[in-house]
Amino acid sequence: MFKFFTxxxxxxxxxxxxxxxxxxxxxxxxxxxxxxNMMIYGHAGQYLMVDCGMGFEPVKGSSxxxxxxxxxxxxxxxxxxxxxxxxxTHGHEDHIGGLLTLWPKLQVPIxxxxxxxxxxxxxxxxxEQDLNPTFMTIEPxxxxxxxxxxxxxxxxxxxxxxxxxxxxxxxxGAILHTADWKIDPQPLVDKPFSFAxxxxxxxxxxxxxxxxxxxxxxxxxxxxxxxxGLLQCVQQQPNRVVVSCFSSNIARLIxxxxxxxASGRYFAFAGRALERMVSxxxxxxxxPAELNPISLNEIGYLPRHEVMLITTGSQGxxxxxxxxxxxxxxxxxxxxxxxxxxFSAIKIPDNIARIDQLIGALQRYQLTVxxxxxxxAWSLHVSGHPSQEDLIALYQQIKPPLLIPVHGEPEHLQAxxxxxxxHRLAKEVLLGENGDLFRIKPxxxxxxxxxxxxxLYIDD
Numbered sequence: 262m263f264k265f266f267t268x269x270x271x272x273x274x275x276x277x278x279x280x281x282x283x284x285x286x287x288x289x290x291x292x293x294x295x296x297x298n299m300m301i302y303g304h305a306g307q308y309l310m311v312d313c314g315m316g317f318e319p320v321k322g323s324s325x326x327x328x329x330x331x332x333x334x335x336x337x338x339x340x341x342x343x344x345x346x347x348x349x350t351h352g353h354e355d356h357i358g359g360l361l362t363l364w365p366k367l368q369v370p371i372x373x374x375x376x377x378x379x380x381x382x383x384x385x386x387x388x389e390q391d392l393n394p395t396f397m398t399i400e401p402x403x404x405x406x407x408x409x410x411x412x413x414x415x416x417x418x419x420x421x422x423x424x425x426x427x428x429x430x431x432x433x434g435a436i437l438h439t440a441d442w443k444i445d446p447q448p449l450v451d452k453p454f455s456f457a458x459x460x461x462x463x464x465x466x467x468x469x470x471x472x473x474x475x476x477x478x479x480x481x482x483x484x485x486x487x488x489x490g491l492l493q494c495v496q497q498q499p500n501r502v503v504v505s506c507f508s509s510n511i512a513r514l515i516x517x518x519x520x521x522x523a524s525g526r527y528f529a530f531a532g533r534a535l536e537r538m539v540s541x542x543x544x545x546x547x548x549p550a551e552l553n554p555i556s557l558n559e560i561g562y563l564p565r566h567e568v569m570l571i572t573t574g575s576q577g578x579x580x581x582x583x584x585x586x587x588x589x590x591x592x593x594x595x596x597x598x599x600x601x602x603x604f605s606a607i608k609i610p611d612n613i614a615r616i617d618q619l620i621g622a623l624q625r626y627q628l629t630v631x632x633x634x635x636x637x638a639w640s641l642h643v644s645g646h647p648s649q650e651d652l653i654a655l656y657q658q659i660k661p662p663l664l665i666p667v668h669g670e671p672e673h674l675q676a677x678x679x680x681x682x683x684h685r686l687a688k689e690v691l692l693g694e695n696g697d698l699f700r701i702k703p704x705x706x707x708x709x710x711x712x713x714x715x716x717l718y719i720d721d
């Protein structure tokens with residue numbers, strides 16, 4: 262039996278209080294949208310927050326300007342004493358970017374892996390606020406009891422080190438919160454994806470699953486597939502090469518450093534986010550000792566064909582290193598006609614207009630611009646999320662009684678639900694949105710818009 266919208270309820274200003282017979286989850290962000298990931302689990306009078314991310318919303322009247330937003334968690338305020346902790350699945354901004362904004366009101370311990378925790382601690386340390394959170398660093402496969410919830414962080418492969426699915430167990434049964442994941446046999450950093458921990462799940466009641474790539478057929482390629490395509494592309498460029506990618510993808514940065522070395526180029530990083538991530542990678546022994554970047558100040562003294570500059574800006578961020586280069590405002594280097602800019606990233610739908618604006622600005626300098634989406638044969642980028650065959654493979658392994666699609670816009674959620682229905686991968690599906698109450702026990706039920714939700718703008 263497949264259940265979709267089954268009940269309408271008047272939106273409340275406060276979260277409902279779960280009894281010992283209740284097990285539910287309620288998304289405040291990240292369901293029906295990209296970013297702002299925030300899920301509340303409820304059981305035995307207690308709440309657990311999984312992830313606290315940020316996202317972007319367009320400025321009214323503009324297709325290229327965006328404001329940073331986080332999910333509105335004000336519905337927690339009347340019952341704040343029931344919130345036990347914030348647990349983080351991985352270190353991407355759409356999972357941790359809301360912490361600085363919301364933690365001063367929540368005031369609960371934060372649990373995260375070492376890589377995510379290093380990012381979080383730097384955010385708090387660099388903040389002008391006088392904050393002193395309780396930070397708890399977890400290990401892969403570590404089991405912890407937090408209030409009424411027994412938690413285990415299950416390692417998965419993704420596009421950032423130390424990513425985890427979360428097994429949330431209670432006396433009523435267990436929920437698998439997959440977070441972001443992919444099946445990668447050669448992730449370059451961390452261990453390959455393993456089905457073993459998933460095959461041992463017991464008393465599983467539901468899967469709360471990543472829908473980001475549910476529209477895409479086939480399997481998501483391995484991160485290791487990028488090396489050959491990037492090397493071939495870079496070797497064909499006669500002059501200076503600039504590559505922009507997601508700063509958190511340490512494996513991609515290592516690949517680019519190796520491509521630079523193999524193609525006889527020196528490489529340097531431009532952008533604070535990149536420099537911060539590489540610093541954390543070195544701190545946690547992810548960065549290979551033999552790959553040494555040069556200083557930005559040395560770029561201008563080298564022949565153009567011996568230079569690779571790795572920079573931020575793959576999503577058209579207005580203050581990124583790549584935009585500074587496009588405006589001729591970078592303090593350390595400048596681009597010349599017939600240099601090449603490579604986008605080793607996808608175009609996230611909300612960012613397409615400003616990415617295209619950035620590409621136009623670069624092309625006015627008579628630069629060659631190569632975007633990964635326009636050259637699929639080169640494999641200049643691979644996703645960090647599961648495509649349809651990956652979803653099928655995991656669900657055939659764990660046989661979830663109930664699926665709740667999350668992490669995606671409505672079309673992604675619907676495609677995820679349709680895939681599960683078509684292949685009979687779960688007994689039931691609940692398809693909803695932010696503010697909906699997904700009841701898992703004592704009966705499977707969806708209460709529409711149970712809690713008022715929205716976005717808060719981050720004041721820089």
